[in-house]
Amino acid sequence: MTRPEPVRFLRTEASMAFPEGRLLALRDGAVHVLAADGWTRLGRERPSTAVWLSREAAEDWCEREGWDLNLLDHVPSTR
Template sequence: MRMSRPEPVRFLRTVATMAFPEGRLLALRDARLHVLAPDGWTALGRERPPGSVWLSRAEAEQWCDTAGCDARFLDNVPGD
């Protein structure tokens, strides 16, 4: 049996709102959540927002494409 390491970064999407119809993209790294803002990642805290759903890396890239964000942000999530 082969064990794999957990992904260093996991992505989530918040529920849609009027201000953010596609939801917001979140990243979880080192037990800390960050939200993607137009100028990069902003630290949020440690608690997952209610209703947020896990995304694969490919789904996070698609979210960036739909939102008009540079997908290179996905490689630059701050860590502890």
């Protein structure tokens, strides 16, 4: 049994539409954004202004924004 690929989380800069920024996840070399319908793949390049977050900081972001914490465990794999 193999271990799942690690997921790294990021947050975009704040904007008028997203005062807390957007939550991103990097898995298998692909960047995903948390959207209303779940994780949406953005591509392979992360936004240059996105900052890395720890898992705890990503959980805090979800709690502030009202997202289900279980979403952090369901970032799609490209494999």
